[in-house]
Amino acid sequence: MSEQSGKTDRPKLKLVPVVPPPVSDEAGAIAQAEMPFAIVEGEPITQLPRDLYIPPHALEVFLEAFEGPLDLLLYLIRRQNIDILDIPIAEISRQYVKYIELMREMQFELAGEYLVMAATLAEIKSRMLLPRPLEEEEDEEDPRAALVRRLQEYERYKQAAEDLDSLERLERDVVVAEAEVLERTVVTKLPDVALKALLTAFVEVLERSSMFEHHRIRQEPLSVRERMSQVLVNLAGRRYVDFSELLDPAEGRVGITVTFLALLELLKDAVIDVVQTDEFGPIHVRAAQPAATGESPADG
Amino acid sequence: MDELQLRNVIEAALLAAGRPLSVDSLLELVMRKGVSADRDSVRKAIAALTGEYEGRGIEIREVASGFRVQVKTSVTDWLQPLWEERAPRYTRALLETLALVAYKQPITRAEIEEVRGVAVSTNIVRTLTERGWIRVVGHRETPGRPAMLGTTREFLDYFGLRKLDELPPLAQLRDYDPATGPQADLIDALGAFGAPDVPLTTDISPADEA
Amino acid sequence: MDELQLRNVIEAALLAAGRPLSVDSLLELVMRKGVSADRDSVRKAIAALTGEYEGRGIEIREVASGFRVQVKTSVTDWLQPLWEERAPRYTRALLETLALVAYKQPITRAEIEEVRGVAVSTNIVRTLTERGWIRVVGHRETPGRPAMLGTTREFLDYFGLRKLDELPPLAQLRDYDPATGPQADLIDALGAFGAPDVPLTTDISPADEA
Numbered sequence: 001m002s003e004q005s006g007k008t009d010r011p012k013l014k015l016v017p018v019v020p021p022p023v024s025d026e027a028g029a030i031a032q033a034e035m036p037f038a039i040v041e042g043e044p045i046t047q048l049p050r051d052l053y054i055p056p057h058a059l060e061v062f063l064e065a066f067e068g069p070l071d072l073l074l075y076l077i078r079r080q081n082i083d084i085l086d087i088p089i090a091e092i093s094r095q096y097v098k099y100i101e102l103m104r105e106m107q108f109e110l111a112g113e114y115l116v117m118a119a120t121l122a123e124i125k126s127r128m129l130l131p132r133p134l135e136e137e138e139d140e141e142d143p144r145a146a147l148v149r150r151l152q153e154y155e156r157y158k159q160a161a162e163d164l165d166s167l168e169r170l171e172r173d174v175v176v177a178e179a180e181v182l183e184r185t186v187v188t189k190l191p192d193v194a195l196k197a198l199l200t201a202f203v204e205v206l207e208r209s210s211m212f213e214h215h216r217i218r219q220e221p222l223s224v225r226e227r228m229s230q231v232l233v234n235l236a237g238r239r240y241v242d243f244s245e246l247l248d249p250a251e252g253r254v255g256i257t258v259t260f261l262a263l264l265e266l267l268k269d270a271v272i273d274v275v276q277t278d279e280f281g282p283i284h285v286r287a288a289q290p291a292a293t294g295e296s297p298a299d300g
Numbered sequence: 301m302d303e304l305q306l307r308n309v310i311e312a313a314l315l316a317a318g319r320p321l322s323v324d325s326l327l328e329l330v331m332r333k334g335v336s337a338d339r340d341s342v343r344k345a346i347a348a349l350t351g352e353y354e355g356r357g358i359e360i361r362e363v364a365s366g367f368r369v370q371v372k373t374s375v376t377d378w379l380q381p382l383w384e385e386r387a388p389r390y391t392r393a394l395l396e397t398l399a400l401v402a403y404k405q406p407i408t409r410a411e412i413e414e415v416r417g418v419a420v421s422t423n424i425v426r427t428l429t430e431r432g433w434i435r436v437v438g439h440r441e442t443p444g445r446p447a448m449l450g451t452t453r454e455f456l457d458y459f460g461l462r463k464l465d466e467l468p469p470l471a472q473l474r475d476y477d478p479a480t481g482p483q484a485d486l487i488d489a490l491g492a493f494g495a496p497d498v499p500l501t502t503d504i505s506p507a508d509e510a
Numbered sequence: 511m512d513e514l515q516l517r518n519v520i521e522a523a524l525l526a527a528g529r530p531l532s533v534d535s536l537l538e539l540v541m542r543k544g545v546s547a548d549r550d551s552v553r554k555a556i557a558a559l560t561g562e563y564e565g566r567g568i569e570i571r572e573v574a575s576g577f578r579v580q581v582k583t584s585v586t587d588w589l590q591p592l593w594e595e596r597a598p599r600y601t602r603a604l605l606e607t608l609a610l611v612a613y614k615q616p617i618t619r620a621e622i623e624e625v626r627g628v629a630v631s632t633n634i635v636r637t638l639t640e641r642g643w644i645r646v647v648g649h650r651e652t653p654g655r656p657a658m659l660g661t662t663r664e665f666l667d668y669f670g671l672r673k674l675d676e677l678p679p680l681a682q683l684r685d686y687d688p689a690t691g692p693q694a695d696l697i698d699a700l701g702a703f704g705a706p707d708v709p710l711t712t713d714i715s716p717a718d719e720a
Contacts, residue, residue, distance in 0.1 A: 067392055068418030085474060113418050149473075153415055156471040160403055161395035163468035167459045168373060172387035174460060175376055177358045177369040177525035179315035179568050180580035186593045190641060191600050193608075195669045201602055202609030203683050209625045222613065226674035229615045229660025232648035271616070271650055271658065288651035304565075312567030312585045315525065317592050332591055355514070357522030371522045378519050381542055382527050 063103060063110075069117035070154040072096065077151070084151055089128065089144050093121035120147070227262035235272065235287045243274070243283035301335045307345040314349075314360070314369045320457055322366035364456030364463065394424050401434050402455070403470055406448035408440055425449075433458065511545045517555040524559075524570070524579045532576035604634045611644050612665070612677060616658035618650055635659070643668065 066072045076095050077087060100118050103110050124143040168174055235241055246263070247256050263285065266272040275284045310326055323342050330337050346367055350360045357375040360367055371379065390398075397420055400412045412420050428434045437450035451464070461467065520536055536552050556577055560570045567585040570577055581589065607630055610622050622630050638644045647660035661674065671677065 067396060068416055070417035111418060117417070150415075150417070152473050154417060156473065157396055157399050157403065157415055158392075159471050160399040160468070161392060164399050164402065164459070165390070165395050167461075167468070169460065170458045173373060173376065174361075175371040175379060175522075175526040176318070177315060177371055177522070178318055178528060179312065179525065180578050181316045181586060181589065182580060182583065183586055184593050185590065186595060187590075188595045188597050191597050193600060193605065193668075198605055198609050198612070198669070199678065199683065201605035202613060204602075205606040205610065205626055206680075206683070208627060222675040222677055222679065223673060225613065225615050226661070229647045232616055232658065232660065233645075236648060266616075269650070270652075271648060287648055308565075308567035309585060309588050312581045313589055313592065315568060315579070316581050316589050321592075329588055329591055333588055355518075357518035358525060369525070371526050375519060375522045378539060378543055379523055379526050381539055382523065382531075 067158075068111070069096075069114045070151060071158070072099065072114070073117070074151055074155055074158070084155065085148060087144060087148065087151075089121070089124055089147075093125055096121060221258075223258050224261045224265060227258050228266055231259070231262050231266060231285075232271065232287070235285065238286075240275070240284035240286045243285055246285060301330065301337070303341070303345065303348070306330065306335075306337060306341060307348050310342065310345045311349055311369075314367060317368075320363050320366035320368040325366065361460065362462055363460055364453045368457075393418075393421070394427060397424050398428060398433065398451075398455075401428070401449045402451050402464065402467060405450040406437050407450075408446040408448055410446060412449075431458075511540065511547070513551070513555065513558070516540065516545075516547060516551060517558055520552065520555045521559055521579075524577060527578075530573050530576035530578040535576065600637075601634075603628075603631070604637060607634050608638055608643060608661075608665075611638070611659045612661050612674065613680065615660035616647050617660075618656040618658050620656055622659075 066075065073092065073096060074084075076092050077084060082088065097118050100110065100114055103114075124147060127143045170176070231246060234246060247259050249256070251259075263272065263274070267274055271288055273286050273288050275286065276282070277284075309330060313326060313329055314321060323339050323346075326342050326346075327337060327339055330342075346360060353359050353369075357372055358369055359372050361370050393416075396416055397412055400415055401407055404411070404415075409420050409425065425434075431454075432452055433455040434449050435452055436447040438448045439445040440448055456462065456464070519540060523536060523539055524531060533549050533552050533556075536556075537547060537549060540547050540552075556570060563569050563579075567582055568579055569582050571580050603626075606626055607622055610625055611617055614621070614625075619630050619635065635644070641664075642662055643665040644659050645662055646657040648658045649655040650658055666672065666674065
């Protein structure tokens with residue numbers, strides 16, 4: 001095409017308003033006057049739409065300027081100074097569809113929404129062409145009404161977005177005054193946890209698992225569990241601990257029983273080894289040794 | 301602690317915080333040090349500072365999360381050379397999405413898409429969330445439990461607002477009444493089919509419509 | 511531009527720049543706007559501001575690269591609470607992990623994962639360890655020698671327990687429905703063990719960000 005230059009940068013699309021050329025009948029067969037449709041990169045464009053009257057890259061710019069089919073429709077309406085409540089639906093539809101067809105001809109990846117809108121417009125047109133019985137007329141909404149509502153709704157938020165953008169805002173319009181502070185110590189407060197939150201979490205995790213069932217059968221008191229941890233801590237880093245050292249008589253019978261149960265649990269889990277070298281000799285407890293060494297009595 | 305001291309601490313706090321401070325948080329500052337004060341005295345001190353700043357290059361502004369000291373916009377212009385970075389510009393798609401969340405919250409993504417007539421990109425939602433302007437405020441109890449979005453206090457702070465109702469008012473919707481509309485006649489409308497083609501090519505940028 | 515205007519612009523610049531400004535760079539700001547001024551007038555304005563700030567909570571300080579406005583050290587102390595950061599609330603995953611460690615200790619990470627049905631993040635274990643609530647109490651002699659976790663004395667102290675078995679036993683928890691007014695049940699449950707001062711009254715709702 002002659003109007004396409006080899007330039008790679010984006011064309012400045014300067015468009016001039018033109019008087020509509022006289023039209024014969026069908027959309028495609030418009031008698032094209034000498035009037036230019038547009039001036040792209042200084043070149044007047046006088047070709048018919050069929051003949052790619054907007055260079056592809058310019059058309060892309062055109063499409064990018066719109067936020068979607070509603071935006072494009074609004075533009076078409078506004079450009080002709082038509083009241084939004086007063087859309088000549090056929091006219092607008094035709095223009096809209098022409099753009100869409102053009103873009104498809106250019107093989108643009110056209111968002112599906114544009115095609116849906118084209119179909120909607122076509123549907124409205126056909127419904128308006130159909131004669132309707134008189135009595136129905138009151139119930140049935142003018143097919144344009146829904147479209148007008150959508151357009152109005154979109155337009156008010158389009159306006160709201162512009163209003164929002166014109167508000168004075170940080171970074172762009174507002175600068176916060178700040179004074180330097182030396183020696184500021186940042187302290188991080190740790191989150192608080194209520195016991196209730198902990199229990200709630202526990203109940204929920206239990207509900208997801210089958211632990212409740214297990215525990216109906218076998219349920220160690222928590223004191224045993226706690227003591228299991230304590231025994232392990234006592235054993236940590238020590239080779240052997242005398243069994244009697246783990247039992248504190250000051251705790252009384254209950255305490256000793258708890259420790260004993262804890263030791264049994266740990267032994268069963270193969271977490272500790274209990275070693276007695278001589279019959280009736282001292283019993284030693286130690287953390288279980290890695291199985292590889294093969295010296296764990298728990299092996300047998 | 302006398303009034304002047306209170307005013308000094310509050311001024312220093314507002315200038316040091318780097319964020320707006322509420323009356324309550326200012327009160328907490330002085331209470332922590334065992335000073336007895338109340339909200340009224342804090343408010344008085346702020347009012348006194350506001351008065352002091354008149355005729356100066358700075359001012360106290362109340363936004364959603366409290367008070368902040370800012371440069372008067374008449375002076376901001378002088379300071380432009382201090383910053384190399386330009387403020388971020390936001391696309392129309394982002395601003396329209398933000399406007400819909402602000403005015404129609406709580407709103408789902410699908411509802412935003414319905415009004416805008418196009419898909420809302422994940423990117424936009426992420427940008428708005430990362431800026432701390434919108435957040436998920438709940439879920440609609442419809443299939444899929446879509447998230448409902450709302451704006452945050454930071455959004456109001458950023459745009460210098462105290463409350464949502466300080467947003468510019470939305471345009472009124474006018475009723476469409478085909479019976480009384482000036483172009484009520486369907487035939488007229490259909491007649492437009494044969495109307496001369498309106499040039500496709502005038503001003504294509506929708507942005508510079510007055 | 512009169513002296514007061516110059517002073518106002520300079521004050522605003524010093525408060526807005528976020529860095530010290532030299533006399534020359536301040537001069538450049540006003541010259542850019544076509545105002546005729548010289549170093550002397552800038553210095554005079556700074557001196558005037560310095561005087562104004564006497565008896566206030568802020569001061570102008572000259573450092574290597576110029577002048578800056580800073581909070582007086584005598585006031586800094588009052589502002590400490592401003593830098594207190596609230597760590598984000600603990601996640602459900604963390605609480606579940608903690609509860610499992612408490613009830614099923616000594617327990618390995620793999621065992622926690624088995625019950626929870628999802629992987630336990632290293633972060634959670636680290637956070638709980640740093641908080642001093644759990645610790646490694648030993649290693650299980652299975653391949654990989656996984657660490658076994660247990661709770662600490664600090665854990666008991668924090669939750670106001672003397673011993674672990676002051677936590678309600680599983681049997682009682684089975685009937686504990688967190689959804690339907692649980693507080694009373696729970697107090698009963700704990701009361702059975704004579705737990706003294708459990709902070710049951712704190713609201714667990716994650717909603718309240720003050």
